[in-house]
Amino acid sequence: MWLRIKIAMRNAFRNRRRSLLSIFMIAGAVCSIILFEGFTYNMVEGLRETTIETQTGHLQIALDTYWEKKKLKPKENLIHNYSKILKELNQDPRIKYAAGRLEFFGLLSRGEESISARVITVDPEKEKTRNQYFNFREGRVLSSKRPFHIAVGGGLAKKLGIKTGTSVTVLTHTYDGIVNAMDLKVSGIFQTDIAEFDDNTLLMPLKTAQQLLDTKAVEQIIVGLNSSWDTKAVLETLSPRLSSLAPETRVKTWFQLATLYKQVSMFNRVQNAMIQFILMTLVLLSIANTVGMSILERTGEIGTLRALGEQRGSVVLQFVTEGFFLGLFGASVGTLLGIGVAYLFNSMKIPVVFPGASSPIIITIAILIPSIAKSCVFGVLVTVMATILPARRAVKMNIVQALRHNI
Secondary structure (H helix, E strand, O other): OHHHHHHHHHHHOOOHHHHHHHHHHHHHHHHHHHHHHHHHHHHHHHHHHHHHHHHHOOEEEEEHHHHHOOOOOHHHHOEOOHHHHHHHHOOOOOEEEEEEEOEEEEEEEEOOEEEEEEEEEEOOOOOHHHHHHHOEEEEOOOOOOOOOEEEEEHHHHHHHOOOOOOEEEEEEEOOOOOEEEEEEEEEEEEOOOEHHHHOOEEEEEHHHHHHHHOOOOEOEEEEEEOOHHHHHHHHHHHHHHHHHHOOOEEEEEHHHHOHHHHHHHHHHHHHHHHHHHHHHHHHHHHHHHHHHHHHHHOHHHHHHHHHOOOOHHHHHHHHHHHHHHHHHHHHHHHHHHHHHHHHHHHHHOOEEOOOOEOOOEEOOOOOOHHHHHHHHHHHHHHHHHHHHHHHHHHHOOOHHHHHHHHO
């Protein structure tokens, strides 16, 4: 057995130029898969955390009628006993924050200029940890000490020419259908890197919004967790407790609510699969051609082995073992190359603007162990598969005709 392995390793590198070409071909495919998957992973994970912390939270609790949009009057979708639910939620150590939320559209005015804006409430005391994700590029974050201050998205501020300290008016309808307005001051301007959000959204303290809408209730309860990986476990724990405490409510996860994230994630999965398929197909065809040429040159050797009594399966196994070593060396070189290029890119801090982003994002490539393992397995398997077909075809050759190649 060891002798066969030794012979296979020698034969794999018999023609050094051809072997090196095959190795670097495999290495290039493995390296590309590692880099591309690491790049898309960081992009999608960054979008996930930004979406969770700035928009959806990990979990949202609301009435069934709110989720199903059954009620024509928004007032009938309000949770009035939300403080009791918050008290229950705060007992779970996995929950980082839980706060009531109101969300509505209003008219944001500055002087004679007005624009429709989406208003999302924030509880400044309970949701302090979310401030870092809003990335305030001007001014200060919201505070309960400044109840009549708001924060405006960068795109929305640009449309109205708003700066920190600008006085604005928010006009909307209360839940009873009465027009109400409030004069407020812009405390800060934020940028979440999601253009759709930044171009249309302003943040308002919850109590201020309740005063504007003439209510003490909330539409939703937003829940943030210490880790996104706890979402399913907390949901399973929370659902039975809410069924007894507030049976008219239902919990939804961030994944159910994050439409943009699901679209981007699905697109990247399909894109990665297509790129991997194309790369491995090219490697398969190239290695099959290279191995075919090598086997053609060794026809006489195959005839000699068959004449000495070697079975067809043993000869095929010999060539497959050679292909395995080529694939193994190629995958190893590709892994080292991928890790090296990833570190190089990360150190260069190259900015790029993605579709739907409001500002450039620094390219960061994650080094993923599952991605490395998968690309290495693919590289070795494809090389072995590329070796099998030419080898099977060669051993079916007539022994006498194969021996003539030695003359």
